[in-house]
Amino acid sequence: MSQILGLYNYWVVVLLMMAGFYNVIARGNLIKKLIGLNIFQTSVFLLYISMGKVEGGTAPIVAEGVATYSNPLPHVLILTAIVVGIATTSVGLSLVIRIREAYDTIEEDEIQQLDEGP
Amino acid sequence: MFIAAMLGVLATMLLALVRALKGPTVYDRVLAVNMFGTKTVLLLAVIGFLTGRPDFLDLSLVYVLINFIGTIAILKFVEFGSQASNKEEARA
Amino acid sequence: MSDFIADIALQINLVDIVLLAFLVVVAGAVIQVRDLFEAVVLLGIFSLLSACIFTTLDAVDVAFTEAAVGAGISTVLFLATLTLTAREEKAQYRHSWSGFIVCTLTGGALIYGTLDMPHFGELNAPIHRHVAPRYIVESPEEIGVPNMVTSVLASYRGYDTLGETTVIFTAGLTVLLLLRRDRRSRDRSTSPPTIETTDRRGSHTMRHAMVLRVMSKLFIPLILLFALYVQFHGDFGPGGGFQAGVIFAAAFVLYALIHGIEAAQRVAPTARVQVFVALGLLLFIGTGLASLFAGGNFLEYKVLAHQASHGEHLGILFIELGVGITVAAVIINTFFFFAGRGRT
């Protein structure tokens, strides 16, 4: 039981990560791929934050009468990663827009056909 | 007492989630998402009290604001996006 | 007392478990639906949920950022892209068995790997044994800022943050280069309509939705004020440059959504926004250079004032401001390019 409770967070992270991964490799739609990438990304965030949690600790902002704080380092890494994530997602989305304008489709196989065909 | 409140809010979130997944129209989903957002605000406020650090209410405040923007964006898309794509199909 | 704390820990664990279960369900639904629009809406719920989980795991700053980015800006950008592309996924989609097998194998390997990990919440896990204690014990005196996340972000790991701000700057630049209109694309008349189309039929535009218009006039100043509060209160509570920048940009996005993109661009002309993209990063680097000239190392704020903690305060203030300006400008700029695309 303690094994299940102790690792539950990580298992959910793995599940989400694989769900996102599957979405990226199996789907042909470019936007769907980006959505999968977003899920994958969030799962990584969850992994870091879960590791930073300390039992009985609170948020790492100094308060009176609190002795245990959770680890602030993963928070810093993930906080910036989220904003960087949206910036890179917007680059991906603008690439999708350009691809749509050039090929008139956002399905991967159709784009490949257009590239190969005359 | 806060636990009871928390469980109540969680249960409501579940109900809204089911509605958001079931649909059937787009508007049902948007309504459910909006409600889900409001319940998130409540949940965060209650959790703040439960953990004894209610000074993090700024979070709930952000939620109220962003949830509104999200809903408006979705509606804007519903009003124009779908019509735009219809128009496009008609042209094609 | 310790009983009480254990009790709370258990309850939070319970919330955590329930919310994570919700998260899995939503992720499944996001993958399942074929309508891309519905997937984006569900992704909004996904992000709300993950932010809730971040809060229960004590990461208030992260939850703050996720709330502002995930539910707001990310949804807006995805929807703007959808209006420019297609709403439905292609109908003849097949289940990819090879992909499924790869995922199952990778997932199995990862789960096997977790068996050796320290359990959730364990105090003696390796991650808590090294740098973290120093941050927790000494940063309040050394930096003089109650929010440890801010002091680590801005002071101890200032180089890291500089790098990340540069990434955001570069991403903003890339969007600009990809979506800038050159003469060729202006000639294309068949570009699809956008989320910002200020309609030809008139009555359906949001500009005519009186309730929304009045509300937004009332609301946007409050959002801007709140963004400033988040920016400058970041030393003491959750908040800081990254979050404030996103919230600030969200106010402009709301204005553009309700009043039309032209009105928003009158308030914030694109050229001027682009100046701010660079200005924020320059402010960051300038603070580093200032400390260099004052006799310290690059980004060593101690030397900026007579008293070390004052110097730290000053340095953190400036670089958070720089981060906030860059983030806000990049997001506003990106939104303008997405929304303005394809208008004839």
Added chain:
Amino acid sequence: MDTLIHLASWLCLLLGCCFCLIGGVGLLRLPDFYSRIHGGGVTDTLGAGLVISGLMLQGGLSLTTAKLAMILLFLLLTSPVATHAIARAAQHSGLKPQVTDAAA
């Protein structure tokens, strides 16, 4: 006095939760979109209002209460507007309310 406030806050929280749940069930069970809006409305105004009032009573006279008041104000401003906008969009799109046989 303290017990009284405690009791009042308890009552507010409990009632608020009840309204939230009722609204949630309504959102799930009511037959069509326009009636489901009512379910959503109950949770957004009465439910949220009561829960936050309950928390405000717990907070006492402090910054916490001021923030809660802000949250309540924003909620009361935004959720009706959002609901209104959703309903309006639905109506514009031509979604017809479901009418029972008896009424028709």
